[in-house]
Amino acid sequence: MSWRNKNALLVAGAVGLGLLWTTFSGPVLRPHLAGIQVPYLASFLVNLSDVAVMAALVMLAARKGPLALWKMAGLAASPVKPLIWSAFILVPAAVAAALMAPVASDLSANTLLWQGGIFPVIEEVVYRGLAVGALVMLAHWRWWAACLAPALMFGIVHMAQGENPMDAAGIVAITALGGLLFGWLFVRWRFNLWPPILLHVGLNSLWIVFALGETALGGWLGNGLRLAVVVAAIVLSWKMIPRRIA
Template sequence: MSRSLSVAVITLLSFGCYFFLSQAYFSELRIWINGYIPDLGISHLLVYLLVSLPVVLGASVINEFKRCQTTLGLNRSIVKGVLFPLVCTLPMFIGFALCFSINKHLTADEILITAVAAAFFEEFIFRGFLFGQLFRFTKLGFIPAILLGAFLFAAMHLYQSNDLPVLIGVFSTTFMGAVLFAWLFAEWNFNLWIPVFLHFFMNLAWMLFAVSDNAFGGFYANIFRLLTIALAITLTLVYKRRKQLPLKINKETIWIKNRN
């Protein structure tokens, strides 16, 4: 079996184990742990740690445990990973502050669950592992490497509504979000902290203000979100041009790569 094929098989099997555990046992495990640790946010984080173990094991098999941080993008600059997303999300924070009221019902548990846990573990699992291993260590290009993860990432957010038009909006928004996070992950030299903190700040801005009860949002919400996305893409392209760095995602890496 070739290296490319073996990496793809290990990645998909490991992710499949995580996905099964997450869908089948996440809620039950959180209730069980919450019985011993009476804090829902902490219980949520602990369950994520448990169900993500297959991903850690898969990454360890692919590139040895001691290299996991490198291959998952966790050894890159955390300062750059914080500052760049913070600048990019200023349109959301400022725009939401002008157009929406403060969310007075926001709790610490909600921040831990929807901002901290969602940002770190979703990026760690979907971008750092599933997309990252397929794109970096197999012959798959950007589009085939991101498709499965983006589809499942979007599908996982469909609990937010029962209304078909809203569901279509939620799916489309989160699908494109998955593609954006993967693109930024690749273009910033596989620095996972970039999509982690962009995801975190975007979610936090959405939660701090009474924007919407789902990921789709309304007209003004999407105007400011699109400004953030445009700023992230523009600043990335400007940065790479000034540093004379080639784009990771190009015509030679969009579908199938001739070299890993």
């Protein structure tokens, strides 16, 4: 086996271990964080461990430093064009939601900050920036294969939102498909992580501010709005970034 192939295998293994940790980090760490009374802080620490473990494993496997990892994850890319792109998509979606759906009865600034902002950013760094970035750029996987495994794990970690097996399966399917979309956006935008971050934050925030559904499954209005956002995101990305994915 050549050095290049061995290094690619090590990187793929590191990403696999990192994704595995995201599945078990909650059950492993939460019992030790049970005494924390600050809302969302325990969840934040669990999510932070996902970033730390994935980053450490990839750096060890690829022999890369933090700056190289930061660039690989798409965090050093310019957010300007993605901000314009996301405004064209999310502003009309927010207006439509405001006209057709009531404001969520349990809306709070704290929930919007954490679930609408901080957690989606962390998830995109782990599942797209680090995982997809490493699999494509360091392990030399095809983009679709690199997006698939993180998307499946992304769906699985949301399984607990379901109150019964049918709901859990639906949530896994929807969030996994969302993970595939975010992965495609990351690659399509030339490994710029800001488009999937902005879209993820926007969708989560819409679900928190307006009564579109208790979980990722949503109701007819939430699903219709989500479909419109997905179509707009794909079409506008195709137009704004005329690049053929290898």
